Amino acid sequence: MCGIAGLFIKQRSLEPQLGELLTKMTSTLCGRGPDSAGFAIYGAGERSKTKLTIAGPSASYDIGAAAERLKRDVAPKATVSVRYSHAVITLDDADLPKVEAWLGANLPEVNIVSAGRRLEIFKEVGYPDDVAKNFGIAEMSGTHGITHTRMATESAVTTDGAHPFSTGTDQCLVHNGSLSNHASLRRTLRRDGIKIKTENDSEVAAGYLTRQMRDGQSLGEALKSGLNDLDGFFTFVVGTESGFGVIRDPIACKPAVMAETGDYVAFASEYKSLTGLPGIASAKVWEPKPATPYFWERD
Amino acid sequence: MPNIDLAKTSVRELNAALHRLTPTTNETFWTVTNPGGEHSIAVGVDADVTINIEGNAGYFCGGMNKNATIVVEGSAGQGVGENMMSGLIHVKGDASQSAGATGRGGRLIVEGNASARCGISMKGIDIVVKGDIGHLSAFMGQNGRLVVFGEAGEALGDSLYEARLYVRGPVASLGADCVEKEMREEHKAELIELLKSCGEAFKIDVSEFKRYGSARKLYNFNIDNAGAY
Numbered sequence: 001m002c003g004i005a006g007l008f009i010k011q012r013s014l015e016p017q018l019g020e021l022l023t024k025m026t027s028t029l030c031g032r033g034p035d036s037a038g039f040a041i042y043g044a045g046e047r048s049k050t051k052l053t054i055a056g057p058s059a060s061y062d063i064g065a066a067a068e069r070l071k072r073d074v075a076p077k078a079t080v081s082v083r084y085s086h087a088v089i090t091l092d093d094a095d096l097p098k099v100e101a102w103l104g105a106n107l108p109e110v111n112i113v114s115a116g117r118r119l120e121i122f123k124e125v126g127y128p129d130d131v132a133k134n135f136g137i138a139e140m141s142g143t144h145g146i147t148h149t150r151m152a153t154e155s156a157v158t159t160d161g162a163h164p165f166s167t168g169t170d171q172c173l174v175h176n177g178s179l180s181n182h183a184s185l186r187r188t189l190r191r192d193g194i195k196i197k198t199e200n201d202s203e204v205a206a207g208y209l210t211r212q213m214r215d216g217q218s219l220g221e222a223l224k225s226g227l228n229d230l231d232g233f234f235t236f237v238v239g240t241e242s243g244f245g246v247i248r249d250p251i252a253c254k255p256a257v258m259a260e261t262g263d264y265v266a267f268a269s270e271y272k273s274l275t276g277l278p279g280i281a282s283a284k285v286w287e288p289k290p291a292t293p294y295f296w297e298r299d
Numbered sequence: 300m301p302n303i304d305l306a307k308t309s310v311r312e313l314n315a316a317l318h319r320l321t322p323t324t325n326e327t328f329w330t331v332t333n334p335g336g337e338h339s340i341a342v343g344v345d346a347d348v349t350i351n352i353e354g355n356a357g358y359f360c361g362g363m364n365k366n367a368t369i370v371v372e373g374s375a376g377q378g379v380g381e382n383m384m385s386g387l388i389h390v391k392g393d394a395s396q397s398a399g400a401t402g403r404g405g406r407l408i409v410e411g412n413a414s415a416r417c418g419i420s421m422k423g424i425d426i427v428v429k430g431d432i433g434h435l436s437a438f439m440g441q442n443g444r445l446v447v448f449g450e451a452g453e454a455l456g457d458s459l460y461e462a463r464l465y466v467r468g469p470v471a472s473l474g475a476d477c478v479e480k481e482m483r484e485e486h487k488a489e490l491i492e493l494l495k496s497c498g499e500a501f502k503i504d505v506s507e508f509k510r511y512g513s514a515r516k517l518y519n520f521n522i523d524n525a526g527a528y
Contacts, residue, residue: 252415252434255377255396271355271376271395272336285374287395287414290434 002163002176003029003128003269004256006146006237007277008244008296011263014278019140023132024276025268026147030128032269033149036162037131038123040172040239043142045118050096050169052089053113053120054103055159059085059134066107074102084134085159086113086122111160111197116170118142118241123162143298144244146237146267148174154182155200165203167194168210170241175202176254176269179232205230209238223247223293237267245295252290259283265296301326306333310340317367320346336376341369344386358395361388364405380407383424396433399426402443408497415452418445421462427497437462438474446493448503456511464511465490467503478514486510 005025009015022039045051054070056063067080067087075098078091091099096115103110114121122135128149132138148163155161164172179185182201185208189196194207194214208229212222219238223245226236235254238245246267248256259266259274261283268274274285288294303313313331320326329350334340338357341350345365352360355373364383371379374392378400385405390398393411400416402424412430416438423442434452437445440462450468457474464477465486473479487505494500 252396257395270336270357271374272338272357275335275355285393287393287433290415 001032001151003032003149003273004146004174004176004235004237004267005029005148005269005273006144006174006239006244006246006267008144008265009142009263010265014263015143016141018142018145019136020138021277022145022147023138025266025273026128026132026137026149028273028275029147029149029269033151034127035152035157036123036125036150036159037128037148038121038150038162038164038174039132039135039137039145039147040114040119040121040164040166040174041137041140041142041145042118042170042239042241043120043140045116045241046090048093049090050093050115050117051120052091052096052099052115053086053122054089054110055086055113055123056111057109058159059124059126061085061109063087063110066110070099070102070107073106075099083122083136085124086135088120113160114166114172116166116241119166119170119172119239121164121166121172123148123164124159125157125162144239146172146174146239146244153178154202155198160198161200163202164239165200165206167196167203167207168213171206171210171213171239173202173206173209173236173238175205175234175236177232177234177249179205179230179234181231185229201232205234205236206238213240219243219245219297220293220295223295227291235269243295243297245293246288247293248288248290250291256288257285258288258294259285300328300330302330302332304332305335305337305340310337313340314342314344317341317344317346317348317350320344320348322346324348334373338376341367344369355392364388374411375409380405380424383407393430394428398428399424402426404443406496412449418443418462421445425493425496427493427499429497429499431468434471435474437464440464444489444493446490446508456513458517459511459513461513463489465493465508466511467508470509470511473511476514476517477511480510480512482506482508482510 064082163174166172179201182204189207331352334354336357342362344367347366349368357376359378361369368387371390377395380388381400394409394413397416398413399407409428415433417432417436419438421440421443427446431449441460447466451470453471454474456477490505
């Protein structure tokens with residue numbers, strides 16, 4: 001099953017409510033994916049700074065202490081902000097390779113959940129309402145965000161098996177469905193230099209899009225080529241620093257409904273999730289067509 | 300005239316109340332407010348009553364319906380009227396996937412569009428969609444009629460049995476064993492009857508519709524293909 005929700009804000013005055021609206025949308029999807037949940041939020045960013053979101057192997061891990069150790073040893077100018085089991089470290093772009101190497105050598109149990117100018121990802125095992133509350137997602141503001149509630153099929157119920165997955169700077173993906181060629185594609189992508197950390201099929205889809213965009217495709221083009229290269233069933237919602245995209249496989253067995261007003265574009269697995277959005281009664285509501293990429297870019 | 304507010308009452312309580320109705324009930328007009336996309340609203344009703352749902356319904360609205368008239372003032376989610384036996388379901392907005400799936404009787408009217416797999420495995424239901432329908436509609440349809448005022452997506456009527464399909468707009472592609480058939484007078488008369496039943500008779504020229512049905516080539520094993528097994 002699994003549930004997906006996404007919100008792309010067009011009207012800037014709505015940005016402070018991003019987290020609150022996403023939390024409400026996700027809450028209606030608890031039944032579709034009760035084992036874990038995750039939130040990708042595109043918030044404020046600073047020029048030549050990278051936000052690195054890190055997490056330990058489980059929620060009980062002391063990520064604050066790990067982040068402080070990192071700051072002390074390798075990035076003294078960085079700022080650290082802890083949200084429940086994750087820490088966001090804001091550092092100079094130039095320090096990123098050094099920090100990644102240090103983490104690998106000193107805290108191999110710590111996972112880099114995302115890296116980007118504006119993207120932060122928070123995901124954890126647990127009932128989605130609890131996960132949202134623990135991370136304080138409702139207080140977060142931003143331009144766009146995507147969320148996921150997971151009913152695990154292809155890999156274990158762990159923090160790093162939860163969605164969203166990020167395999168490239170400011171990129172993330174959530175998936176409803178399952179892929180059958182993920183093992184062979186994972187090997188190919190790793191050979192092509194894409195970092196894929198888990199045995200999860202959805203992370204492979206994220207890595208695939210990262211490679212396609214690295215090699216010059218736009219988000220829309222990458223989604224389109226995925227139709228030929230990804231074998232399985234899927235509804236994907238993907239985020240980039242400036243964009244938001246949706247694609248369904250040609251059979252479109254996984255549900256999807258979208259709504260658009262002058263203020264926002266919203267995606268959800270079920271209409272129920274859209275009912276709390278402002279102006280939904282007069283929104284344009286439709287189901288994305290199979291095998292058709294949809295994407296929106298910010299100016 | 301019971302009014303059930305789903306912001307205060309659960310769908311389970313609503314459906315239990317509807318299931319308790321007897322054939323002689325005086326409570327023949329029900330209003331459901333704040334449906335909010337909840338699943339399984341008015342499923343399994345077996346009573347000659349009218350249920351007006353004032354908003355959008357989630358999955359399986361009116362599933363297995365017998366005798367009741369169910370009106371959805373908004374849109375309906377996946378599987379509206381699935382396996383309905385009789386009665387009428389009228390969706391004022393759009394319908395999601397698998398509208399009227401496996402329906403054995405009664406009538407499903409969709410004022411807007413219906414998405415993929417509309418009328419999949421239909422077994423006697425009549426479905427009228429005033430907009431477009433998505434891909435793989437009427438897949439393995441066995442009986443009943445599907446009328447579409449707009450366009451049909453890919454693979455219409457794949458592996459069709461005896462369901463009859465009338466489509467006014469372009470069809471993206473026909474599925475295996477589905478073919479266009481001649482629109483004879485008897486079919487025009489049938490179509491007029493169907494349009495009458497949804498208030499559209501004589502507003503549309505029935506000769507604008509094309510008729511699709513089964514070529515009946517998948518019914519029996521073709522001995523010439525034995526070598527393939």
